[in-house]
Amino acid sequence: MRTIYSVTMIWVVLVIFIPEAQQARAQSVLLEPNSGPAVQLEALKPNARDLDISTASFTFYLSGRFAVGGENLLRLELPFVHYEEEDSYNPWGAWGGESAVGNPYLGLDLGNPDNGFQLEAGMRLPLLKKGSEAAAAGAMSDYTERIEAFLPNLMPLLLGANYHLRSEGGFGLRLRGAPVFWLWTGDSSSAENEIYLLYSAQAWYENRTVGIGGGLTGRYLVTSEGAEFDATSLHQLAFFANFSFGSFIPGFQARYPLDDDLRNIGLETTYSFSLGWKL
Numbered sequence: 001m002r003t004i005y006s007v008t009m010i011w012v013v014l015v016i017f018i019p020e021a022q023q024a025r026a027q028s029v030l031l032e033p034n035s036g037p038a039v040q041l042e043a044l045k046p047n048a049r050d051l052d053i054s055t056a057s058f059t060f061y062l063s064g065r066f067a068v069g070g071e072n073l074l075r076l077e078l079p080f081v082h083y084e085e086e087d088s089y090n091p092w093g094a095w096g097g098e099s100a101v102g103n104p105y106l107g108l109d110l111g112n113p114d115n116g117f118q119l120e121a122g123m124r125l126p127l128l129k130k131g132s133e134a135a136a137a138g139a140m141s142d143y144t145e146r147i148e149a150f151l152p153n154l155m156p157l158l159l160g161a162n163y164h165l166r167s168e169g170g171f172g173l174r175l176r177g178a179p180v181f182w183l184w185t186g187d188s189s190s191a192e193n194e195i196y197l198l199y200s201a202q203a204w205y206e207n208r209t210v211g212i213g214g215g216l217t218g219r220y221l222v223t224s225e226g227a228e229f230d231a232t233s234l235h236q237l238a239f240f241a242n243f244s245f246g247s248f249i250p251g252f253q254a255r256y257p258l259d260d261d262l263r264n265i266g267l268e269t270t271y272s273f274s275l276g277w278k279l
């Protein structure tokens with residue numbers, strides 16, 4: 001019974017915003033100000049009240065940014081999730097659990113990654129073919145930025161623009177807007193192609209060792225046909241402390257849902273840790 005309740009509540013998070021979940025960007029913007037060529041691993045842990053998600057459940061994003069001529073960057077990302085239901089006698093979860101590889105990201109950033117305007121274009125390959133408890137948990141971990149990483153039979157195409165500003169005094173700013181076009185690759189009779197708008201704003205202070213800041217990230221369903229903004233958008237407030245020790249770039253991030261529907265069903269803070277290496 002606990003398993004049925006836990007799975008149902010996880011999928012409710014998706015159903016609120018994505019009706020198609022009933023049927024069938026690589027790299028978080030919170031890794032600022034480390035935006036140049038690097039390889040990074042993020043581990044995300046959602047804190048969901050009343051959901052039986054064990055301590056051993058994590059969502060991982062392995063991403064790489066590689067210089068390809070001048071200031072342009074090739075972006076690659078591989079998402080992975082491991083989900084276990086919590087046992088009252090064993091909070092670390094049952095042996096085995098369930099794991100899933102998400103939809104990989106391939107993209108290109110054009111322009112200066114530190115100052116001025118930067119364009120981005122990319123897509124996720126529809127590797128995930130069916131939904132599961134693990135995929136639902138992965139989608140819940142980063143529902144504003146990268147929910148597409150764990151939706152089955154979906155090939156999202158992204159086109160976006162960023163503006164970076166860094167002052168001599170250590171102040172940093174980033175603004176981002178990126179439409180995402182959802183193209184379903186499975187049974188098209190049960191889902192319609194959609195357009196979402198991802199948007200975010202971050203501000204931080206940085207020195208040679210650490211960048212500390214926060215911001216707002218959100219998404220809006222553009223093809224909502226007159227529905228109210230509150231019913232077709234999701235937002236989260238986030239904070240980060242990302243470090244730079246030579247080529248080693250560890251970090252810590254925290255995300256807080258701002259929507260009443262998500263908080264009411266128990267979704268609370270999502271914590272994440274990142275480890276990286278500058279190239």
